[in-house]
Amino acid sequence: MEIKTELFLGDCQSELKKLADNSVDLIITSPPYADQRKATYGGIHPNEYVDWFSPISEQLLRVLKPNGTFILNIKEKVLDGERSTYVMELILAMKKQGWFWTEEFIWHKKNSYPGKWPNRFRDSWERLLQFNKSKKFNMYQEEVMVPMGDWAKSRLKNLSETDKKRDNSKVGSGFGKNISNWLERDMAYPSNVLHLATECNNKNHSAAFPEELPEWFIKLFTKKNDIVLDPFMGSGTTLFVSKRLMRNSIGIEILPEYFEMVKKQIIPLELHLFEPEIKYEKTGS
Amino acid sequence: MEIKTELFLGDCQSELKKLADNSVDLIITSPPYADQRKATYGGIHPNEYVDWFSPISEQLLRVLKPNGTFILNIKEKVLDGERSTYVMELILAMKKQGWFWTEEFIWHKKNSYPGKWPNRFRDSWERLLQFNKSKKFNMYQEEVMVPMGDWAKSRLKNLSETDKKRDNSKVGSGFGKNISNWLERDMAYPSNVLHLATECNNKNHSAAFPEELPEWFIKLFTKKNDIVLDPFMGSGTTLFVSKRLMRNSIGIEILPEYFEMVKKQIIPLELHLFEPEIKYEKTGS
DNA sequence: GTTCCGCATGAATCGATAG
DNA sequence: ACTATCGATTCATGCGGAA
Numbered sequence: 001m002e003i004k005t006e007l008f009l010g011d012c013q014s015e016l017k018k019l020a021d022n023s024v025d026l027i028i029t030s031p032p033y034a035d036q037r038k039a040t041y042g043g044i045h046p047n048e049y050v051d052w053f054s055p056i057s058e059q060l061l062r063v064l065k066p067n068g069t070f071i072l073n074i075k076e077k078v079l080d081g082e083r084s085t086y087v088m089e090l091i092l093a094m095k096k097q098g099w100f101w102t103e104e105f106i107w108h109k110k111n112s113y114p115g116k117w118p119n120r121f122r123d124s125w126e127r128l129l130q131f132n133k134s135k136k137f138n139m140y141q142e143e144v145m146v147p148m149g150d151w152a153k154s155r156l157k158n159l160s161e162t163d164k165k166r167d168n169s170k171v172g173s174g175f176g177k178n179i180s181n182w183l184e185r186d187m188a189y190p191s192n193v194l195h196l197a198t199e200c201n202n203k204n205h206s207a208a209f210p211e212e213l214p215e216w217f218i219k220l221f222t223k224k225n226d227i228v229l230d231p232f233m234g235s236g237t238t239l240f241v242s243k244r245l246m247r248n249s250i251g252i253e254i255l256p257e258y259f260e261m262v263k264k265q266i267i268p269l270e271l272h273l274f275e276p277e278i279k280y281e282k283t284g285s
Numbered sequence: 286m287e288i289k290t291e292l293f294l295g296d297c298q299s300e301l302k303k304l305a306d307n308s309v310d311l312i313i314t315s316p317p318y319a320d321q322r323k324a325t326y327g328g329i330h331p332n333e334y335v336d337w338f339s340p341i342s343e344q345l346l347r348v349l350k351p352n353g354t355f356i357l358n359i360k361e362k363v364l365d366g367e368r369s370t371y372v373m374e375l376i377l378a379m380k381k382q383g384w385f386w387t388e389e390f391i392w393h394k395k396n397s398y399p400g401k402w403p404n405r406f407r408d409s410w411e412r413l414l415q416f417n418k419s420k421k422f423n424m425y426q427e428e429v430m431v432p433m434g435d436w437a438k439s440r441l442k443n444l445s446e447t448d449k450k451r452d453n454s455k456v457g458s459g460f461g462k463n464i465s466n467w468l469e470r471d472m473a474y475p476s477n478v479l480h481l482a483t484e485c486n487n488k489n490h491s492a493a494f495p496e497e498l499p500e501w502f503i504k505l506f507t508k509k510n511d512i513v514l515d516p517f518m519g520s521g522t523t524l525f526v527s528k529r530l531m532r533n534s535i536g537i538e539i540l541p542e543y544f545e546m547v548k549k550q551i552i553p554l555e556l557h558l559f560e561p562e563i564k565y566e567k568t569g570s
Numbered sequence: 571g572t573t574c575c576g577c578a579t580g581a582a583t584c585g586a587t588a589g
Numbered sequence: 590a591c592t593a594t595c596g597a598t599t600c601a602t603g604c605g606g607a608a
Binding site for chain 1: 365366367368370373374376377380385386387388389391393397401403404405406407408409410417420421422424426473474475476477478
């Protein structure tokens with residue numbers, strides 16, 4: 001089946017109206033934070049943030065499938081020495097709209113920018129708010145399982161030693177068998193804290209998140225041929241990852257530069273993606 | 286100078302009234318979370334939590350010195366499939382009382398409670414909310430500087446590979462047990478994400494936080510001979526650490542068992558603490 | 571005296587069962 | 590219908606006994 005990528009150029013709120021009700025499986029986005037990035041986006045004052053975002057979240061609620069998920073990446077800025085409260089007010093407002101606030105993941109940015117202030121440390125985490133339309137939603141936990149921690153590693157080490165001896169006495173060669181069994185068993189479910197580095201380079205967009213971030217949520221909340229929406233597309237990370245993972249995607253971007261940039265990059269990516277599939281069928285292996 | 290430890294047995298709200306205005310340098314506490322410690326403490330329903338805590342936070346605002354800091358350790362529970370909002374409502378309520386919400390630290394608990402559910406992962410973080418009475422407050426950042434590991438150098442190369450696995454060992458600000466292994470020369474300021482394991486054993490209290498947690502904040506926000514207050518003393522971790530770091534401390538506890546337990550333990554600790562000092566003076570080294 | 575392994579146990583959450 | 594209680598799930602950690 002072909003993977004589609006749809007791009008919309010224009011204001012997020014009005015472009016969203018073109019999308020059908022209950023048509024999207026996953027929304028994942030990082031909207032412009034209040035008063036950040038004033039140069040590229042309008043820059044929204046913290047006090048106006050909830051009023052600005054509410055009509056958008058209302059549209060998102062409409063287009064999301066009943067079993068779908070909305071992941072909102074956001075962090076309040078420091079205003080006059082203290083944290084703003086607009087994120088909390090936004091959560092409360094979205095709950096009134098009908099959203100369920102299911103969970104708050106923490107994105108721990110391992111390589112946050114250094115800096116020194118007299119009264120605070122580097123801000124090295126952001127919120128990843130999970131909202132849902134109903135209490136039942138699709139979640140494919142096995143897709144994001146991770147290897148176990150130190151305990152399992154050391155245990156695996158010892159096991160490989162003993163298994164070596166056992167295998168040598170019984171069969172002869174091949175410690176691969178037992179180890180691979182243990183490797184499979186040594187997977188654990190992750191927690192709600194994500195450790196990812198920020199991507200500082202090769203993107204023109206000022207605040208692109210690392211590919212691993214949308215990848216994790218796309219794997220977790222969608223399956224192949226599902227539809228992913230990023231209403232603040234930016235440099236298009238979410239869309240590229242969606243395509244790579246064989247998910248359809250929709251992107252909305254208000255700035256023509258980003259829109260054109262993504263549009264140009266999506267087409268060669270399609271060719272690149274379908275080429276290996278043909279080869280694979282020919283060799284038959 | 287002698288280090289004093291004062292203990293109060295009784296209800297937090299009424300006992301706090303015995304303390305003088307502007308008399309405490311640091312408040313650090315972990316109140317019973319809504320409906321959690323039902324067996325030991327009363328258990329407060331999420332809907333009533335703000336009303337229950339507000340009179341207490343009002344007292345805390347009164348007793349805190351103008352340059353002091355209040356660290357509140359708290360996390361909302363899941364209620365009927367979604368996160369409760371009482372922590373956010375509490376922050377908004379405390380701001381109305383006159384508190385400044387300066388910062389939110391994240392306590393990442395490596396060893397969070399296990400479990401598997403169809404719709405969520407393990408909860409492995411808690412909030413450490415920093416409130417202040419004014420925008421100018423005492424902060425001794427050098428006291429909590431951490432050595433830098435080589436993870437900072439190699440982070441760019443292995444990014445995609447390591448992120449697929451769970452990074453257990455070297456994530457983040459790295460206080461804990463391996464400090465002695467780190468190189469001394471390049472010291473860095475920590476960030477606002479703390480990586481600490483919970484203490485499961487050797488305490489009779491059900492939910493003592495690890496000593497490193499109050500230690501970090503005591504070093505960061507007080508100097509020697511300052512006064513530290515824990516209005517929900519529990520097993521007394523905050524007080525023991527304060528004493529060890531030569532800070533005066535005040536503890537309030539409503540349950541006589543804990544009160545007596547801490548009382549008994551504080552006295553031998555004093556003897557233990559002052560003995561080495563005398564020896565130190567005698568040897569003169 | 572080390573190192574290693576077994577085991578109990580947490581600020582958890584869900585779903586089913588019972589009043 | 591709505592609350593209360595119980596069992597099942599699962600992972601890092603530290604302790605004690607063993608090799």
